[in-house]
Amino acid sequence: MSSPPSNSDGGTPASSAFSLLHLEVQRWVWKKGWSELKEIQEVAIAPVLAGERDVILSASTASGKTEAAFLPICSRLVEPAGTPGVRAVYVGPLKALINDQFERLDALCEGLGITVHRWHGDVSQSAKTRLLKAPSGILLITPESLEALLLRQGPALAAVFSALSYVVVDELHAFIGTERGCQLQSLLHRLELVLRRSVPRIGLSATLGDMRLAADFLRPGGGESVVLASPGGEGGELLVQLRGYRTRAPRPDRIQASQSSEAAGKESDDTPEDVRDIGAHLFRTLRGSHNLVFANSRANVELYADLLRRLCEEARLPNEFFPHHGNLSKELREDAEAALKGKQRPVTLVCTTTLEMGIDVGDVQSVAQVGVPPSVASLRQRLGRSGRRSNSSVLRLYIQEHELTESSSLPDALRVRFMQSLAMVELLLQGWCEPPAAGAYHFSTLVQQVLSLIAQHGGVQAAEAWSALCVRGPFAQVSREAFVRFLRGLGEEEVLTQSSDGTLLLGRVGERLVNHYSFYAAFASAEEYRLVARERTLGTMPIEQPLVEGSYLIFGGRRWRILSVRQEEKVVELEAAPAGRVPMFEATGVGNVHDRVREEMRRLYAASDVPRYLDARAQELLAEGRATFERCGLMDRCIATIGRHVYVFPWKGDAVLHTLALQLRETQLKPEVQGPMLAVGGPQFDVEEALRSLVPKGPAQPHELVRQVANLVTQKHDVFVPSELLGLDFAARYLDPRGAWEAAQALSLRAPGGSIPNAP
Numbered sequence: 001m002s003s004p005p006s007n008s009d010g011g012t013p014a015s016s017a018f019s020l021l022h023l024e025v026q027r028w029v030w031k032k033g034w035s036e037l038k039e040i041q042e043v044a045i046a047p048v049l050a051g052e053r054d055v056i057l058s059a060s061t062a063s064g065k066t067e068a069a070f071l072p073i074c075s076r077l078v079e080p081a082g083t084p085g086v087r088a089v090y091v092g093p094l095k096a097l098i099n100d101q102f103e104r105l106d107a108l109c110e111g112l113g114i115t116v117h118r119w120h121g122d123v124s125q126s127a128k129t130r131l132l133k134a135p136s137g138i139l140l141i142t143p144e145s146l147e148a149l150l151l152r153q154g155p156a157l158a159a160v161f162s163a164l165s166y167v168v169v170d171e172l173h174a175f176i177g178t179e180r181g182c183q184l185q186s187l188l189h190r191l192e193l194v195l196r197r198s199v200p201r202i203g204l205s206a207t208l209g210d211m212r213l214a215a216d217f218l219r220p221g222g223g224e225s226v227v228l229a230s231p232g233g234e235g236g237e238l239l240v241q242l243r244g245y246r247t248r249a250p251r252p253d254r255i256q257a258s259q260s261s262e263a264a265g266k267e268s269d270d271t272p273e274d275v276r277d278i279g280a281h282l283f284r285t286l287r288g289s290h291n292l293v294f295a296n297s298r299a300n301v302e303l304y305a306d307l308l309r310r311l312c313e314e315a316r317l318p319n320e321f322f323p324h325h326g327n328l329s330k331e332l333r334e335d336a337e338a339a340l341k342g343k344q345r346p347v348t349l350v351c352t353t354t355l356e357m358g359i360d361v362g363d364v365q366s367v368a369q370v371g372v373p374p375s376v377a378s379l380r381q382r383l384g385r386s387g388r389r390s391n392s393s394v395l396r397l398y399i400q401e402h403e404l405t406e407s408s409s410l411p412d413a414l415r416v417r418f419m420q421s422l423a424m425v426e427l428l429l430q431g432w433c434e435p436p437a438a439g440a441y442h443f444s445t446l447v448q449q450v451l452s453l454i455a456q457h458g459g460v461q462a463a464e465a466w467s468a469l470c471v472r473g474p475f476a477q478v479s480r481e482a483f484v485r486f487l488r489g490l491g492e493e494e495v496l497t498q499s500s501d502g503t504l505l506l507g508r509v510g511e512r513l514v515n516h517y518s519f520y521a522a523f524a525s526a527e528e529y530r531l532v533a534r535e536r537t538l539g540t541m542p543i544e545q546p547l548v549e550g551s552y553l554i555f556g557g558r559r560w561r562i563l564s565v566r567q568e569e570k571v572v573e574l575e576a577a578p579a580g581r582v583p584m585f586e587a588t589g590v591g592n593v594h595d596r597v598r599e600e601m602r603r604l605y606a607a608s609d610v611p612r613y614l615d616a617r618a619q620e621l622l623a624e625g626r627a628t629f630e631r632c633g634l635m636d637r638c639i640a641t642i643g644r645h646v647y648v649f650p651w652k653g654d655a656v657l658h659t660l661a662l663q664l665r666e667t668q669l670k671p672e673v674q675g676p677m678l679a680v681g682g683p684q685f686d687v688e689e690a691l692r693s694l695v696p697k698g699p700a701q702p703h704e705l706v707r708q709v710a711n712l713v714t715q716k717h718d719v720f721v722p723s724e725l726l727g728l729d730f731a732a733r734y735l736d737p738r739g740a741w742e743a744a745q746a747l748s749l750r751a752p753g754g755s756i757p758n759a760p
């Protein structure tokens with residue numbers, strides 16, 4: 001970089017990109033003592049500074065993406081604007097991330113004469129009022145607060161953003177394919193409609209499996225013109241260890257005894273041996289340094305945080321291990337983050353996804369993952385939290401599998417939890433991660449956006465709403481016919497009403513929705529359903545995926561068959577499933593595991609090499625899984641009778657598996673998805689014939705399959721959407737008819753096989 005004018009002896013290497021920055025911004029970089037710009041910053045300056053096209057900046061965590069966007073943005077903003085108004089908007093998914101970025105940008109802008117504002121639920125009303133009266137500089141905001149601004153300010157919003165030159169979307173991957181992401185797309189489009197011009201968008205992300213899909217998300221209908229900046233070769237050495245552990249399934253009497261002790265207020269020391277072993281290794285390895293431990297669930301976070309705290313007490317050491325999850329108070333979370341960032345003492349946070357985002361917690365020596373990673377993209381995002389200064393990222397995975405007995409299930413014998421984790425690590429090392437989800441209709445969010453549009457303008461014509469939200473907006477998949485049916489359904493539910501001149505207005509229910517404080521969020525937490533067996537309540541659990549009568553779920557360490565779902569009462573009726581140990585595969589939900597992960601799993605089963613990053617017990621689990629794979633003849637066939645079940649192995653992702661399961665249920669078979677396989681009761685010949693019968697029919701019609709789904713109402717405003725439209729959305733999100741048809745073809749070609757009574 002060429003040095004800015006100064007009287008110091010300091011200098012920086014030449015850089016053509018650096019020379020494009022405003023002199024005051026160059027001076028700030030020089031004062032920071034940077035010897036060079038990072039690669040993502042070098043490639044970002046020219047296209048962002050030009051301000052003519054949308055740009056996606058994709059690079060590893062802590063690679064300097066924020067500065068890559070805002071060094072050139074601030075170079076533009078240093079020059080006075082022709083009109084007053086907010087000149088750049090930063091949209092972040094979390095209030096904590098916005099607070100963190102506020103401090104970062106305020107330090108950058110302090111000497112540039114650029115004001116930085118933040119706007120979310122914790123910001124005082126007086127600060128918001130000051131901004132509205134004298135809009136300026138950079139505004140950091142959440143999608144929900146931007147929704148409230150559009151709705152409450154209406155046409156007056158044009159004056160607030162009259163000078164807007166940039167919109168920056170941080171953690172872009174966290175929005176893609178979600179209701180919240182669709183809301184954000186709509187909000188940015190509506191903002192441009194208010195301004196009557198396009199505003200360049202800058203997307204920031206460390207985890208994007210398909211840059212073109214991400215570009216289509218950032219600029220719906222115009223992704224081909226988005227500049228993609230994703231420099232290769234960034235990041236240092238990656239150190240990985242995958243550790244294996246064996247666990248015994250808890251006996252029902254011990255579960256009951258433990259619950260009784262807790263009810264009596266007694267402390268139970270019934271921690272499973274494998275959990276104690278994992279805790280002991282975490283304690284030995286992480287003590288005295290700064291780390292993150294991702295434990296997948298809030299229950300596991302509390303379990304391991306408590307265990308590690310007790311180990312500190314037993315060693316007569318100050319506690320270094322603290323929990324971090326969404327149920328904790330804001331103060332406890334912020335205290336834990338500050339302790340880790342402050343580096344005044346060793347701190348390790350045991351967390352859920354709360355620290356997967358780019359909140360700055362400083363330099364972290366290593367990342368641990370307890371349990372099967374949710375996805376390769378998530379693993380990559382978590383890994384990016386370490387190795388900021390050492391240029392070396394450290395990842396440790398701890399995977400548990402059941403001890404094998406005569407009654408072990410096939411998933412346990414195949415070690416599918418371990419193999420799925422291994423496949424994800426291998427794909428991570430290959431540089432692959434899941435592409436962004438696409439294709440959903442997002443009718444729930446369309447309800448919110450139609451209501452918000454009406455409230456913003458005091459009423460809107462149906463044709464105008466169709467044009468603004470569907471023709472030119474993010475709901476392009478919704479046809480004119482579907483939109484008409486959608487509006488008619490909202491009218492039937494009194495969400496909308498229509499005046500004599502055709503103007504859409506808020507109905508009785510719509511008024512109540514818009515005036516409630518929760519309206520601005522497009523998402524809602526999963527609703528609790530009561531689980532009942534023989535009129536006895538077993539407990540409650542959040543249901544985050546559609547249920548199918550006749551399918552199974554796991555609760556209280558047992559498998560249950562779903563008899564019925566009473567949607568209005570939020571009740572699921574169950575009956576105990578046939579005896580047998582619950583397989584220890586990870587409950588990943590519907591449509592979460594990608595085809596590529598399952599294909600990599602099969603490759604690993606069939607291979608003979610042993611990755612060097614496996615510990616001794618992990619090597620044993622790998623050998624056991626491969627031995628079962630070979631004993632079952634799965635190298636040469638994909639259908640086999642093992643014990644009481646016929647097992648079908650398409651080696652495809654969850655969307656294909658669940659589509660095949662729905663199709664086979666139509667043939668009166670009762671398939672169950674168990675990790676990477678379908679378990680079907682009945683003769684193998686019947687299963688093979690059923691699969692063959694699917695081939696001549698071609699890809700299934702989604703609307704026929706979804707008739708079996710009992711609870712299509714899964715999103716916040718689905719209750720107001722006609723059921724046939726919810727069926728379309730469900731199929732687009734969770735099913736893959738063409739992929740299932742192709743899998744059926746492949747399975748039919750490899751169907752012949754025999755019985756293996758005692759494979760495990």
